[in-house]
Amino acid sequence: MKIGVPKEIKNNENRVGMTPTGVAEMTAHGHHVYVQHTAGEGSGFTDEAYIQAGAQILPDIGDVYAIADMIVKVKEPIEPEYPLVRKGQVVFTYFHFAADRELTDAMLASGAVCIAYETVQKTDRSLPLLIPMSEVAGRMAVQQGAHFLEKTHGGRGVLLGGVPGVLPAKVLILGGGRVGSNAALMAAGLGAEVTVADCSLDCLRHLSQVLPKNVKTLYASELNIRHELPTTDLVIGSVLIPGATTPHLITREMLKLMRTGSVLVDVAIDQGGCFETSHPTTHSDPVYVQDGIIHYCVANIPGAVPYTSTLALTNATLPYAVALADKGWHKACQDDHALALGLNVVNGKITFKAVADAFGLPYTPWE
Numbered sequence: 001m002k003i004g005v006p007k008e009i010k011n012n013e014n015r016v017g018m019t020p021t022g023v024a025e026m027t028a029h030g031h032h033v034y035v036q037h038t039a040g041e042g043s044g045f046t047d048e049a050y051i052q053a054g055a056q057i058l059p060d061i062g063d064v065y066a067i068a069d070m071i072v073k074v075k076e077p078i079e080p081e082y083p084l085v086r087k088g089q090v091v092f093t094y095f096h097f098a099a100d101r102e103l104t105d106a107m108l109a110s111g112a113v114c115i116a117y118e119t120v121q122k123t124d125r126s127l128p129l130l131i132p133m134s135e136v137a138g139r140m141a142v143q144q145g146a147h148f149l150e151k152t153h154g155g156r157g158v159l160l161g162g163v164p165g166v167l168p169a170k171v172l173i174l175g176g177g178r179v180g181s182n183a184a185l186m187a188a189g190l191g192a193e194v195t196v197a198d199c200s201l202d203c204l205r206h207l208s209q210v211l212p213k214n215v216k217t218l219y220a221s222e223l224n225i226r227h228e229l230p231t232t233d234l235v236i237g238s239v240l241i242p243g244a245t246t247p248h249l250i251t252r253e254m255l256k257l258m259r260t261g262s263v264l265v266d267v268a269i270d271q272g273g274c275f276e277t278s279h280p281t282t283h284s285d286p287v288y289v290q291d292g293i294i295h296y297c298v299a300n301i302p303g304a305v306p307y308t309s310t311l312a313l314t315n316a317t318l319p320y321a322v323a324l325a326d327k328g329w330h331k332a333c334q335d336d337h338a339l340a341l342g343l344n345v346v347n348g349k350i351t352f353k354a355v356a357d358a359f360g361l362p363y364t365p366w367e
Contacts, residue, residue, distance in 0.1 A: 001031045001032070001069045001070060001324075001325040001326075001328075002031070002032045002034065002067055002068050002069045002070070003018075003026055003031055003032065003033045003034070003068060003069070003070050003071075003072055003321070003325060004033075004034050004035075004036075004064040004065060004067060004068025004070070004071045004072070005017045005018045005023075005033065005034070005035045005036065005039055005055075005064065005071075005072055005073070006036045006039060006061045006064045006065065006071065006073055006081075007036040007037075007038060007039035007061060008039075008042075008073065008074055008075055009061070009078060009080065009081070010075045010078055010300060010303075011282040011283065011284060012282060012283035012284055012300075012303060012304075013042075013074065013075055013300050013303045014042025014043060014303055014306035015042070015043055015074040015075075015300075015302065015303055015306045015309050015310045015313065016039050016040045016042065016043050016045065016074065016306075016310055017039075017071075017072040017073040017074050017092075017093065017314075017317075018033070018035075018072050018314055018318075018321070019040070019043075019045060019310060019311060019314045020040070020045055020049040020050050020052070020053035020055075021053070021314070021318075022314045022318045022321070023035070023050055023053040023054055023055045024053040024054055025318060025322060026054075026321070026322065026325060027053070027054035027055075029322060029325065029326055031325045032056070033050075033054065033055040033056070034055065034056050034057075034058050034063075034064055034067055034068060035047070035050045035055045035056070035057055035058070035064075036057075036058055036059075036060065036061055036063075036064045037057050037058065037059050037060070040310075042306050043306040043307050043309075043310040044306075044307045045310075061081070061084065062084060065081070065084035065085065065086070065089075066084075068089065069089065069090065070089070070090040070091075070092060070321075070324060070325060070329075071085075071089065071090070071091045071092065071093070072092050072093070072317070072321055073091070073092075073093040074093060074094065074300075074303075074310075074313065075093065075094055075300060075303075076093060076094060076095045076096060076100070076103055077091065077093075077103070077106070077107075078103075079102075079106075082106040082110070085106075085107065085110040085112045086110065086111070086112065087110065087111030087112065087347075088111065088112070088113070088347075089110075089112045089113070090112070090113045090115065090324060090329050091107075091112050091113070091114050091115070092115045092117070092317070092320075092321060092324065093115075093116070093117060094116065094117045094118055094133075094270070095107075095114055095116040095117075095118070095344055096116070096118060096270040096271055097114075097116065097243070097344050097345070097352070097355040097358075098243060098244050098245045098271060098272065098354055098355050098358035098359075099245060099246075099270060099271050099272040099358075101359055104345070104350070104355065104359060104361075107345045108345055108348050108349070108350070109348070111347055111348050112345070113329050113343070113345075113346050113347065114343075114344050114345040114346070115324070115329065115339070115342040115343055115344070116243070116342050116344045116352070117129035117130060117317065117342065118130045118242065118243065118270075119242050119243040119341050119342050119344060119352055120320065120338050120339055120341055120342035121242060121338055121341045122338045123337070123338070127178075127242060128316055128338070129313075129316050129317055129320070129342075130178070130240075131178050131316065132309075132312035132313055132315065132316050133302045133309065133312070133313060134177070134178035134179045134182065134238075135178060135179075135182045135312070136301070136302040136305060136308065136309050136312060137179055137182075137267050137301040137302055138178065138179040138180065138181065138182030138183040138184075138185075138186065138236075138238065138267070139182050139183065139185075139186045140301045140302065140304060140305065141179070141183050141186075141236045141238070141265045141267050141296075141301065142160075142171070142183050142186040142187045142190065142234075142236070143186070144265060144286070144296050144298075144301070145160075145171070145234040145236060145263050145265045145296065146160045146190065146234070148263045148287055148294050148296060149169065149233060149234060149261075149262075149263050151261075153287075154261065154287070154289065154294055155261045155262075155263055155294060156233060156259060156260070156261035156262060157261070158233050160187065160190045160191065160192045160233075160234070161190045161191025161192060162191060167193070168191050168192050168193050169192050169193070169233040169234060170192070170193045170194075170195070170228075170231055170232045170233050170234075171183075171184075171187045171192045171193065171194045171195070171232070171233065171234045171235075171236065172195050172197065172225075172228050172229070172232045172234070172235045172236070173187070173194065173195065173196045173197065173235075173236045173238060174197050174198075174220060174225070174235065174236065174237050174238060174239055174249050174250075174274060175196075175197075175198060175220075175237070175238035175239040175240065175268075175274075176196045176197075176198035176200070176203045176204060176207050176217070177198075177203070177238060177240060179236075179238035179240070179267050180196055180198070180236070180238040181196075181207060181210075181211070183236045183238060183267075184196050184207070184211055184215050185211060185212075187234075187236075188211060188212040188214050188215050189212070191214070192214070192234075193214060193216075194211075194214060194215040194216070195215075195216045195217070195218050195228060195232075196211075196215060196216070196217050196218070197217075197218040197219070197220035197224065197225060197228075198217070198219075198220050199219065199220045199221075201219070204217040204218075204219070220249070222249075225249060225250065225254075226254060226257060229250075229254060229257040229258050230257050230258065230259070232258065232262065233259075233262055233263070234262065234263045234264075234265070235250065235258075235262070235263070235264045235265070235275075236265045236267060237249065237250070237264065237265065237266045237267060237268050237273070237274035237275055237278075238267045238268060238274075239268050239274045240268060240271065241271070241354070242354070243344070243352050243354040243355055244271070244354035244355075244357070244358065245271060245272040245358050246268040246271040246272045246273060246274045247274065248273070248274060248275060248276040249274045249275070250264070250274070250275045250276065250277075251276045252276050252277050252290070252291065255277065255290065255291045255292075255293050256291065258292075258293055260292035260293070261292070261293075261294065262293055262294070263293070263294045263295075263296065264277075264278075264293055264294065264295050264296065265296045265297075266278040266295065266296070266297045267301065269281075269297045269298070269299050270299050270300075273297060275295070277290045277291070277293075277295060278295060278297045279297060280297055280298075280299045281295075281296065281297045281298050281299070282298060282299070283298055283300075283303065283304055286298050320332075320336075320339055320342075323335070323336065323339065324339075333366065340366060343366040346364075346366050349362070349364040350362065350363055350364065351363070351364055351365065351366035
């Protein structure tokens with residue numbers, strides 16, 4: 001199979017869909033890998049490293065899309081890429097369709113086979129291709145939240161861990177999954193007073209056993225969240241419903257409960273966001289202020305640490321990419337139910353129910 005690795009063109013996205021190690025694995029299986037010129041530079045991988053691993057370097061993005069049977073990338077195609085995606089081509093990446101009607105319509109029109117990292121799901125309900133980036137995003141959310149709490153960056157001027165004689169900041173984390181647990185671990189390590197809210201008691205029991213003692217757990221009812229907001233300095237939204245639009249857990253009206261200069265970090269922005277006042281931002285313009293509250297809603301948080309993120313992502317995606325290349329997408333999905341759940345759009349039809357429901361469009365089982 002011919003595999004294409006284009007350079008990411010989303011704002012400040014420095015990750016790349018495959019490392020030289022991944023290329024070497026693909027070529028060992030007899031496949032041909034075409035990498036766009038400088039695609040890996042943002043992550044610290046030179047063209048020469050890809051050539052030594054067995055890849056062929058192509059000069060521009062159009063060449064990569066034109067030759068590839070399967071595109072392996074990091075973020076969803078954006079508007080300049082829409083015309084490049086062609087019928088029958090497999091595109092393996094993060095898509096987050098339910099939050100983007102324009103992207104959904106474009107991929108339906110293309111006739112491509114769109115396999116979304118974020119909905120590949122094992123029988124234990126874990127999301128193996130989302131986990132590594134969730135770990136990065138959870139930890140980065142705390143770093144960014146602490147940064148924008150500083151007065152020089154518009155915040156209240158609060159040090160997350162406090163100092164002797166001065167109480168630490170209060171951090172509220174909505175969602176106790178992979179993002180939330182990593183955020184809690186990071187915030188607790190910095191000395192903050194941390195509360196993780198979730199509606200799963202099993203999740204809260206587990207977190208109370210494994211997280212440090214300065215992390216408390218709370219059932220995520222609206223009343224409980226309202227009660228926490230007046231004394232909270234940093235809220236991290238990490239709620240996820242696989243493939244579906246995220247519910248709004250903090251409304252605009254609830255912002256009035258918070259102190260001016262407090263910070264909201266919406267890690268769920270890829271799926272629409274879990275704050276009503278959220279809208280996507282970029283690394284070059286990461287925050288805005290709404291009703292006195294700083295909103296950080298960068299849609300590709302792990303892109304800020306591309307070396308770490310690219311290695312972690314390829315560790316997870318490579319076995320699935322090899323299976324797709326070895327067997328073809330149809331046989332690979334027949335053999336692996338987890339991978340089959342990644343099928344979101346196939347030959348002009350929506351094959352993931354949550355995406356169809358988000359837009360009121362027909363759903364067709366992939367088989």
